[in-house]
Each structure stands twice: as structure tokens, then as C-alpha cells.
Amino acid sequence: MAGKYRRAKTPAEKAAAAQAREEQLTALQGRLTEHVRAITDGPAWAAWLGAAAKFHSYSFRNTVLIAMQAPDATRVGGYNTWKAVGRQVCKGEKGIAILAPVVRKVEVDVTEQDTSTQAEGRARIVAFTQAYVFDISQTQGEPWPEPPRPTLLQGQAPEGLWDQLATQVRAAGYELERGPCGSANGITNFQTRTVTVRGDVDDLQATKTLLHELSHALLHDPSFFKDDPTTAACRGDAEVEAESVAYLCAAAQGMSTDDYSFPYIAGWIGQRDPTEVLQVTGRRVLATAHTILDGVNSTDMGATSSDLARIRERAQVGAERAAALRETAFAETGTASDAQLDELRSLLTDAQAFYAGQYPETWGALYVESRFGLAVAADASWGFGRAPSGWTALSDHLRGLGYGDEALEASGVCLRTRRGTLVDRFRDRLTLPVHDRDGQVVSFVGRKNPTNDDERAPKYLNGAGSPLFSKGEHLFGIAGPGLVGLDRGARAVLVEGPLDAVAITAGTGGRAVGVASLGTALTDVQADRLTELYARSGQQITVATDPDRAGRAAAERAYFALAARGQNPKAAALPDGVDPAQLLTDHGELAVVEAVEDGPDLARAVIDHRLAERGCVDFVEERVSAARHAAQVLAPLGQDKWEEHIAHIAQRLDVAPTTVHAMVVEASVAGGDAQRRLLGHDRLGDLDRSQFVTRTAVEIAREGLSTNFAARRLASGPAVDLDPAPARPAEPHAVDRGR
16 A cells, blocks of 8 residues: 555646646547548448448338337348349348338429429329338348447456546446446436446446546536437437547556547547547547546545545536536637627527516416515516427517527527527526626526426526526626625625525525525636625625535535635525525525524534534544544634634544644645645545654644543554455446447
8 A cells, every 4th residue: 555655746747747648638639530530531431331321211100110020120221222232132031011102293383483393393202102121131142341340348447447437427426337228338317317337348348438428427418418318319429529538538547448439439420520520529528538537646545535525526627617618619619799799688688578578477476476475476676587388489589579590599598409490498497587797688597397297307407608608607696686785785695596596685685695606516706706795795605505415515615615715604504404495485584584694604514514424433543534624624714713613623523622723734734745745635544554654643643632532542452444445346347339
């Protein structure tokens, strides 16, 4: 175990390493493009495309008929089609019946300007007749041309890499499973938040597949896959991106996945220009590869909860970075002029008026009334609206006002289908407008109809990214009633959802203003905006995220972001399992006021949560490690706020306050000597490695412990192994169908 600790790098060394990795990934990206182009330019690929072009695409009805009669069929064609590619249907083979269209030219009524069509008539399907096709297994002759296909990888991956990637999968909010994946090698399910990897392939292939699925989790979301919330339906550029990231990360870790990745990516690129496709996806691919490799370099086999928290934060930042790249694509590919931006602002204002007009006397108004009362439901300043259930209700309305399709798509309230048509992004949802600093509508948040039992539909849906809107840069709740309250000195309260924000503002009568982030975590831009709101109101910011696991993680991230900006935020005193909106619905306005005003400092709440995570701490080493873990919370706070929290940590763990104070100082000092860096790992196992730490914080902490605790520790017998090596999966890791 001794060999895994290395001297910390200097800033210059870190910069050089980052530059070297950037150059390495760029070179690998060029190699990927070169090899994929070689495949798609090769004679085998050309022969396959030429042969495949002679075969028809079958309708859904005929596909079902073929599957019913010949479940094992892989490539079917008519008698003459097989002859055209040099194969002959074997004597005595029974054909597979399908329905073939009967096409005839018919006379149609046309205008005078369309006389050419009048003369020749138009081809129309007038009937269907029975026809027969044959599977390739029923034919003989020239071998069917095949392009290069992915070959499952064999061998071992670098030691520990699987566990490091698994940590990032969990940090991104997914459970990792091993098991069957149908015809695929791995599946990411955005609905159940699970990543499944096959359990019957070698370690190298399995780890490559895990890289592929982790890339999906960071890069893509359910809107990428319109009809299926899993990557089983993943197609096109999403697969190119995920496998490209997997290839880059694997190569950077010394793994060769050429035999699998190159033909796999070529297959999804198809007849398109590989250079063009990989250039378009390149920026997102490189950003995601850096995010994953950052996590790999920051994790090791002995990671503690503090390490996992840092990895979790990196994964969240990586997800936000990938989302930002996706959402700002319009602004980067086509610079919006001032006139275009003005048109989008006008369009969104008209969209808000349309939604508001659809709101009264509908389920949307009744729902808001049932949650917050008639006064809130009828208050037009909130901007409540309702998106009709039709596919194009808003699109048709905006076109009627003179807006073109380019503006509709760029606005983020309409999306283009795979058939090229535009449909409404929000359908059968309660809508609330999102405003910019000037009070202009820049997007919307849509709440799902409570009667909609489709579990695949997200509860809240943000507008798509646009030149005016990025969810990581905006906050909900700072316009209308909220802005008035802040100007009057109201307290800003950070919540998770827009209806929670409404509940805070309405439930406190404007004495507090609910402000919601529009993503899973508070971004730096949003933290800066909250700090501005603090300066505007002069009141401490309160964090009222949901009292569940995800909410506590969001609260901890918000704490560090705000404390780093000189804030000392408070925590709302919410009952277990109750969010602000439910608190107002069930217990009324007084309960909301008390929750906002009577909560502890958020630093205390984060400390208590960190200590609770550690569970039982009976031994010296466990108490020292828990104290250091809690002491890290105080590092960004000013020294004038330390003492109360230090006393609390010391009392909870029965550790001397001077010891905790030293740990807080240690956490707050950047850099430091080798001993401090070693102790900064915060791993239980470090405390037993006397060959590196002869008399350091362990013994100092032992001296600071109370006499009673020291006596109990000595009576407990010899220390147990507190840092066993994590168990490796029993099965070799898995891969996915093209992944």
C-alpha cells in the first residue's frame, strides 16, 4: 500500500500534466478520425453499401409479418434482388409472405400551372398484393459482403479502473448493475437511473463498456431518445459521442480498444463524412473525456466519503458542462444578432401570453389552488400558465403571429422531430416563466399534470437552451413578487423546485423570497447571483432543499459555493420528508415562516450530516478521521465563526477543541508540507501507517482526547484493519452491443 502515495505536484507540474493530456487526447482524436475514415473508404465497406442499397426498407407491418414467419431471419430480399447480388434462392425453399403495394398512374385534378403533371399522371398506391421474400440463409452463391465489425475485447483492464469508474457512475446519480442486457453489451436507463453491464465478457471489454455508458450518463438525457428512456434505442451521433469518449479515456489509461471502437463508430457514421461528424462532436467528446479522467486521477482504492464527495461534485460539474455545451449549440453555430435576440424576446413574451390565456378554469388553476389557495392561483404576477395537450398548439399560434420556424426552434419552446417537423416542447403542463435580470421572459419551466401516470415523463421540464437561456445561468423566482420582496429586505431562500419557490414567497407573505436553481446543483454563476441578492436584501441566505439524500447533497454544495463567497447561509428547519410546497399545503403559512426563520446555520447542518454519515465512531482513528471530515466544513468560513462549530464537533466526538481547531487551520491553509498533504487524504488507513507518520496528528489527537475515551480505547484491544482493499466484482466486467 505504501507505493500509492506520491509527492503532490507543484502548480507548474499540474499545468504541464494538463497540457500533456490535452495534447494526448487531441492526438488520439486525430487517430480516431484517420482510422474511421480508412474503414469507411475501404473496399469492404463500399461493397457492403453497394449490396445493401439493392434491398428495400420494409414497413412496420411487413417487418412484423417477417418476424412471425421467420424469427431467425437476418437479411431478406426478393428472388430478383438476390440474383442481382450474385446469390440464388435454393431449390424447394418456401418464401416469406409480405404485402407489396400495387402502384399505378392515375389522373388528378391540377391547376393550369401544373399541366406537366396532368399529361403524365401521378403514381399512387391503389392496392396491395401478396409477394414473397427469402432470407439469406435460404440462398447460396457469392458471399454476402460484410464491413469490418466490432470485435469483443479480451484481457484485463488496469487494476482499480473499474472501481474508479463505478464511483463516477454512482456520483452521477446512477446505480451500477451487472447482468443480461438483451442484444446489447450495456444499457443506461434514464428512467430507473441504472447502468447495466453484461456479466459474461472479459474485464477489458466490460471496462470499455462502462466507459461508454458513463459517457451516456454525463452527455445525454431522455430527450435525446424520444421513444425509449434507455440507451437500447440510442442511435446516431449519441453513439458516436459515447464510443469516442470511451476510446479516448481507454487509450489514455493504456487500454487498446481499436478493434472494437473504430468499426463501431464507423457503423454509426454510415455514409456520412467521418471527418465532419467527428469534428462536430469533438468538443463535447473532449470535454467529457477530461471530466472522466479527472475523476479517475482523483480516486483510488481507499477513497473515503470526503473523496467521494469531491468526485460527486466533479461529476455534477461535468454533467453541467456537458449540458451547457449541448444547450448553447445554437449560439455557437449561428451568432444571433441584436434583431434576432429581440425577436426571440418578443416570441417568448407572446408564448407567455398564450400559456396564461390557457390557464383559467383548467386543471392547472385547480392544482395551484389546491396547493396554495385561491389567492395565489389567481395572482397574475406569478405568470402561471398551461400548455395544451396538443402537439402543435403553441407552434401554430406563434406561426399565426408571423414567427418563422427558425425562431420557433431557437426559442427553446419548440423542438424538431426526427421527421423534421416542429412540435411544442411543453404539452399538458403547468407552466411558469423564467426571467432574466431585466425581468424579460427567457424560458419556461413546465410541471407535469398530476394525473399523468407516465413515469418516463419528468416531473419538471426546463425549456431547451437558447441564445437567451441556459439553465445553469438563471434562477427562478427573482421577478414579479420575488423582486419586490428583495428590494424591501426580504431573505432569499434557495429551494429545489419552482413550486417550492412559490410556497416560500407566498407562505411568508413576501418576508422571504423563494429562489430555485434550474438544475440538480447550484452553479458558480447562480451562486454569484445569490450573493448579489444577499447584498440587495441584507439578509442571510437560507437553503431549503428537500430533506432527502439528494437534497442534502445539494445543500452541501450550495453551502461551499456560498461560503466561498463570504456568506454564512442558514438552513431551513424542514420536517423529515416534507419539502416547502408540501409544508405550506399541509401545515399553513406559520409553519413556513418558522421553518425559514428558526433553522440553524447551514454549516452546523452540514457538519451534523457528515458526522451522521460516519455512523459509530468508537475508536481513536475513527474519531480523528470524523473530526477532520467535519473540520473541512469550516475552512471557507471566516475565523470569527469557527469557535462555536469547533466546540460542537469536539463535544460530539469527545475530542479536544484544540485538536479540532488545528484540523480546521490545516484544512484552510492551501498547500503545505508533505505530512499535511498525507493527512489531507482523510483515509482511516493512513492512521495505521507508522512507517510514514511516526508522531503526527494521530498521536497529537490521542493526547487531546479525554481521559475516559482514551481508557475505553486502550481497553478495546488491538486495532482492526480499518482500510481493507475494496472487493473486486466476482465476474469479469461487461460490454454492450456496439458499445
